[in-house]
Amino acid sequence: MKPSSLSARVTLLLAVVCLLVLGGGARLMDWRIDHELATRFRADLLSQARAVGNMAALEQDGPADRAVPGLAGGDTWYELRCDGATPQFSDPPPPASPRGWPEDAGPQPRFARLGRHDHHLESVRLSFPHPPGEDGDARAAGTGAHATCRLLFMQDRHSLDELLLAIDWVLGLGPVLAVAIALIAVPLVVRRGLRPIGALVERMRDIGPNAPGQRLAPIGLQELDPLVTRFNDVLGRMDDGLARERQFASGLAHETRTRLAELRALAEVESRYPSGRSTPELLAEIGSIGAELEATVTALLLLTRLQSGLERPQWQTLALAPWLERQLQRQQATATARRLALVSKGTPPEALHTDPALLEVIVGNLLGNACAYAPEGDTVHLRVDARGLAIDNAAPGLTDADLASFGQRFWRKQLPHAGHAGLGLALTTAAAQALGLALEFRLDAQQRLHATLDWRTAIAVETPSP
Numbered sequence: 001m002k003p004s005s006l007s008a009r010v011t012l013l014l015a016v017v018c019l020l021v022l023g024g025g026a027r028l029m030d031w032r033i034d035h036e037l038a039t040r041f042r043a044d045l046l047s048q049a050r051a052v053g054n055m056a057a058l059e060q061d062g063p064a065d066r067a068v069p070g071l072a073g074g075d076t077w078y079e080l081r082c083d084g085a086t087p088q089f090s091d092p093p094p095p096a097s098p099r100g101w102p103e104d105a106g107p108q109p110r111f112a113r114l115g116r117h118d119h120h121l122e123s124v125r126l127s128f129p130h131p132p133g134e135d136g137d138a139r140a141a142g143t144g145a146h147a148t149c150r151l152l153f154m155q156d157r158h159s160l161d162e163l164l165l166a167i168d169w170v171l172g173l174g175p176v177l178a179v180a181i182a183l184i185a186v187p188l189v190v191r192r193g194l195r196p197i198g199a200l201v202e203r204m205r206d207i208g209p210n211a212p213g214q215r216l217a218p219i220g221l222q223e224l225d226p227l228v229t230r231f232n233d234v235l236g237r238m239d240d241g242l243a244r245e246r247q248f249a250s251g252l253a254h255e256t257r258t259r260l261a262e263l264r265a266l267a268e269v270e271s272r273y274p275s276g277r278s279t280p281e282l283l284a285e286i287g288s289i290g291a292e293l294e295a296t297v298t299a300l301l302l303l304t305r306l307q308s309g310l311e312r313p314q315w316q317t318l319a320l321a322p323w324l325e326r327q328l329q330r331q332q333a334t335a336t337a338r339r340l341a342l343v344s345k346g347t348p349p350e351a352l353h354t355d356p357a358l359l360e361v362i363v364g365n366l367l368g369n370a371c372a373y374a375p376e377g378d379t380v381h382l383r384v385d386a387r388g389l390a391i392d393n394a395a396p397g398l399t400d401a402d403l404a405s406f407g408q409r410f411w412r413k414q415l416p417h418a419g420h421a422g423l424g425l426a427l428t429t430a431a432a433q434a435l436g437l438a439l440e441f442r443l444d445a446q447q448r449l450h451a452t453l454d455w456r457t458a459i460a461v462e463t464p465s466p
Contacts, residue, residue: 011183033167049078079097126151348385
């Protein structure tokens, strides 16, 4: 399916807007012009009717049934009925008249349209007192009362209808012409205006994973510069993600290749140049290498499940004090071997609502890294209270810039120790996110690394007040 065109959409919207705005304006103007012309036509019709009626009434002193010429033109007609006098008609007489019109005539003029085979007629009917004659006497119908005259006057509307039709055509063709011009001219104007987008698309063509670090320069257009800025932000995140993925792939390949190379070298050396070691010793070394490789794969699988959301926490209430004591006991052998002192301070809450396995990943890795990377003879402090847990140790080789890399897979500041593949902090960060716990790292002025775990949202039972 062919994608829709932006210029076509703009053209269509503009054409619809032109049709609605200009069409509505033309309709309003047409109504106003029609009303104004009709009002003036009726005012002129009424003026003529009054003049013709008065003149015709004064001429009624002549012979009965005599048509008085000259009082109406070729497109006007009248019929006059006065009390006590013979009805008087124009020459020629009116082509049409409303049925029973004299009874409807009153002092207030009444207008009406009358049909004709070729034109429409505009009529007015009204009543008025008979005008006094030259002698000043009122015309009476056998009594002393003033006589009343009733007049029906009509005029052909042909010229007015033609004028209104011409105005309708002018006002109606205006919006149509504007829409036609919009349909022709707007696509050309829009395409010309969209040229910067086309140039932007061409510049985007050369940007991709194989050319990291490239960015789009601002165009100088208010509408497109925010898009360029957002796109550059996306490129920056993409470059960071690709760098992490390349580092991950390189680290995974290195770890796997190193362990496999150790196994292959051990097998080849023993086969060509037997060392004389016993089979249990060789199997123990092979088992140790295999265990390290298995630990790396297991950590990767758990990290992948955590980051993808497949690993769901198994929530339960955990008694915290004995659990922390077991975590310290597990690190005691490493601390003794490296002459480290493990110092625990504070009173933990009685229990946490958490996943013990994931919490063990967090605390175990934090304590394990502190014991593995602290200088020999250092003191590792563990402080715990109702707010959370904090572990600090000396870290003379770390900088503030290194803290931004914490949590990246296979990232290591120093040469790896046995069993450490650079996945511990990545697992710790992912597990903390899965449990909804806040994990922070900072360096103080004495170059000590502080790892703080905030578990206030996971507290199930508070420590009772003394």
